Amino acid sequence: MLILNKTAGVFSKPSRKKPYEFLRSFNFYPGKLFLHKLVLGIETSCDDTAAAVVDETGNVLGEAIHSQTEVHLKTGGIVPPVAQQLHRENIQRIVQEAVSASKVSPSELSAIATTIKPGLALSLGVGLSFSLQLVHQLKKPFIPIHHMEAHALTIRLLNKVEFPFLVLLISGGHCLLALVRGVSDFLLLGKSLDIAPGDMLDKVARRLSLIKHPECSTMSGGKAIEHLAKQGNKLHFDIKPPMQRAKNSKNCDFSFSGLQHVIDKIIMQKEKEEGIQKGQILSSAAHIAAAVQHTIACHIAKRTHRAILFCKQRHLLSQSNAVLVVSGGVASNLYIRKALEIVTNATQCTLLCPPPRLCTDNGIMIA
Numbered sequence: 460m461l462i463l464n465k466t467a468g469v470f471s472k473p474s475r476k477k478p479y480e481f482l483r484s485f486n487f488y489p490g491k492l493f494l495h496k497l498v499l500g501i502e503t504s505c506d507d508t509a510a511a512v513v514d515e516t517g518n519v520l521g522e523a524i525h526s527q528t529e530v531h532l533k534t535g536g537i538v539p540p541v542a543q544q545l546h547r548e549n550i551q552r553i554v555q556e557a558v559s560a561s562k563v564s565p566s567e568l569s570a571i572a573t574t575i576k577p578g579l580a581l582s583l584g585v586g587l588s589f590s591l592q593l594v595h596q597l598k599k600p601f602i603p604i605h606h607m608e609a610h611a612l613t614i615r616l617l618n619k620v621e622f623p624f625l626v627l628l629i630s631g632g633h634c635l636l637a638l639v640r641g642v643s644d645f646l647l648l649g650k651s652l653d654i655a656p657g658d659m660l661d662k663v664a665r666r667l668s669l670i671k672h673p674e675c676s677t678m679s680g681g682k683a684i685e686h687l688a689k690q691g692n693k694l695h696f697d698i699k700p701p702m703q704r705a706k707n708s709k710n711c712d713f714s715f716s717g718l719q720h721v722i723d724k725i726i727m728q729k730e731k732e733e734g735i736q737k738g739q740i741l742s743s744a745a746h747i748a749a750a751v752q753h754t755i756a757c758h759i760a761k762r763t764h765r766a767i768l769f770c771k772q773r774h775l776l777s778q779s780n781a782v783l784v785v786s787g788g789v790a791s792n793l794y795i796r797k798a799l800e801i802v803t804n805a806t807q808c809t810l811l812c813p814p815p816r817l818c819t820d821n822g823i824m825i826a
């Protein structure tokens with residue numbers, strides 16, 4: 460691991476102005492020495508520093524991840540310079556751990572693949588400059604990776620999913636529906652017009668101060684909402700699903716910020732009624748959690764239903780063997796999965812979700 464130990468600071472930084480030109484100068488060419496190509500994947504697009512070594516048949520040889528969730532929970536959300544600093548502090552160790560676990564020497568790697576977009580610019584920059592130093596040092600090809608394409612294709616490590624298939628990516632930073640026609644061939648059918656569902660759940664959880672709730676103190680916002688929702692009545696509040704107006708619904712887009720404002724108002728009203736200060740836990744927190752989870756699930760299910768019908772009508776998806784892949788942190792929510800299951804059962808589709816550790820950001824999907 461001497462080589463990896465030496466990377467930091469050894470090479471001059473690549474030009475800041477034109478990183479993509481620099482990337483294009485690398486081509487992927489097949490290695491001759493090894494039976495299987497071995498790819499090191501590096502992910503730093505948001506708040507996870509992750510790396511993995513995967514061979515071309517999909518075997519995961521080594522993996523490591525450092526999550527920043529605990530720090531960001533304390534600061535009430537991701538502060539980009541803080542995320543950048545934490546990536547800087549951890550990237551070398553994480554890459555080293557993944558490569559060591561794989562028992563592959565760095566010189567045996569066939570290529571280095573790294574997320575280049577989309578994501579937080581400061582976070583992406585750490586992974587990119589680290590990778591480019593490594594690429595120079597090891598004289599390996601570089602594969603620039605689109606984070607969303609990686610999420611969408613992860614399922615193919617586990618299931619034999621043929622193209623085309625429909626993918627729904629729902630997390631703290633993403634919300635999109637796309638038809639996956641090939642490894643790099645995506646037809647975008649819908650996206651969030653404002654914030655992502657996980658972001659919205661995180662904001663509601665923060666507004667409800669769930670971090671102070673004894674059962675939820677270590678959970679992400681979305682997980683805390685799912686946990687509390689089990690104890691609440693989803694119909695306790697009369698909340699209208701987003702994008703109900705006809706002019707808004709004739710596409711497969713999503714919207715979550717209007718719903719967030721509605722929930723904010725309900726929380727303010729309840730604080731008044733219960734005579735408590737902002738920052739204390741409401742007695743109706745579980746009802747609010749159940750209502751917000753239910754409303755989000757209905758909205759996501761309806762938009763996905765529309766996308767399936769559109770694709771089938773246009774013969775973009777198989778009539779009888781269509782597959783819907785759902786991934787991203789919010790996809791680990793069992794209530795939302797259940798709502799999607801109702802949709803796929805009604806449309807003769809198969810619903811596939813990677814296991815939670817592959818739904819969230821990781822190095823394996825990049826490799």
Ligand code: KG4
Nearest residue numbers: 630631632657679680681682788789792819
């Ligand atoms: O995919 P991810 O780890 O990171 C990105 O955003 O890229 O997703 C994290 C998001 C957070 O917003 C978190 O609150 C949400 O996923 N989340 C959940 C659950 N677990 C995590 N949302 C709903 N239900 C869950 N069980």
Ligand code: ZN
Nearest residue numbers: 610630819820
């Ligand atoms: Zn992601």
